[in-house]
Amino acid sequence: MKLNLKNPIAFFDLEATGTNISTDRIVEISIVKLHPDGSTETMTRRVNPGIPIPLEASLIHGIYDADLVGEPTFKEIARELLQFFGSADLAGFNVLKYDIPLLSEEFHRAGLELPLEKRNLLDAQKIFHLMxxxxxxxxxxFYCGKTLEDAHSAEADTKATMDVFIAQVERYLGEEAEDLQGNKLGAFENDMKKIHELVNSNMVDLAGRFVYNSDGQEIFNFGKHKGKTISQVLKEEPGYYDWMMRGDFPIDTKRKLTQVKLRGFQN
Structure with missing residues (x-):
């Protein structure tokens, strides 16, 4: 199908040092510009972020500090990127929450602006969730081929969930499961312990405030310390423990935090 385009669309994706829009930096940008006549142009550039890339991020996108030695900073290629984007609409997957805000931050730090007012912003993830x-x-x-009657009735919902779960086990039996970063988690088996391990592979606390990194260490999954190990934060900023214990966090989260803290005293 040929898209009905009045303006070019610049599909783009970013790799970065992390997911914090304010503090993280781009390490790679790729743009595919689709023109109304159906032709495309592609630009892919590595970017020296000027800060170390956390190991957790490198393990996801495969770009390490050594790979960026000699690469230009974002400021050095900012005008080239603006020229390539031109007046094109912007598109991507999850661009509204992540890529566009991060890109705008980088342009702002470079003393430039990426004008958005007259562009169409097209997010494939939002379309996916809408449709x-x-x-x-x-x-x-989807799984059972049936219409759920009495939806939001506790008993009807519970029975439907049971049917869905059984259908999922049957449907995915033997298939390889992957996380959102594409990491292989293992084959889906008719074994409840194995299913638990697949679904909750990096879960530390129930609320998801802490997760395990690739080295099996508990790390923060929110706030200013996101991506740092709990033990590192408690060592460098002991008062953070007291702040969380006084804060409006679930009991389970506080319990897990305390367990890591006590383990540190034993080591």
């Missing part, structure tokens, strides 16, 4: 509903009624229809 492919992610609720129990949709799952029941």
């Amino acid at each position: 492919e509903k992610r609720n129990l009624t949709s799952a029941y229809k």
Whole structure:
């Protein structure tokens, strides 16, 4: 199908030092510019972020500090990128929450602006979520081929969930499971312990405030210390423990935090 375009569309994706829009930096940008006549132009550039890349980020996108030695900073290629984007609409996957805000921050630090007012912003992830509903009624229809009657009745929802779960085990038996970063987690088996390990592979606390990194260490999954190990933060900023214990965090989260702290005293 040929898209009905009045303006070019610049599909783009970023790799970065992390996911914090304010503090993280771009390490690679790739743009595919689709023109109304159907032709495309591609630009892919590595970028020296000027800060170390955390190991957790490098393990996801495969770009390490040594790979960027001699590469230009974002400021050095900012005008070239602006020229390539031109007046094109912007598109990508999850660009509204991540890529566009991060790109705008980088241009701002370079003393330039990426004008957005007259562009169409096209997010494939938002279309995915809008058109492919992610609720129990949709799952029941998808996996079981049935319409859920009395939705939001506790008993009907519970029975439907059981049917969906059984259908999922049957459907995915033997298939390789991957996380959102594409890391292989293992084959889906008709074994509840194995399913638990697949679904909760990096879970530390129930609320998801802490997760395991690739080295099996508990790290923060929120706030200013996101990506840092709990033990490192408690060593460098002991008062953070007291702040969390006084804060409005779930009991389970506080319990896990205390366990890591006590383990540090034993080592």
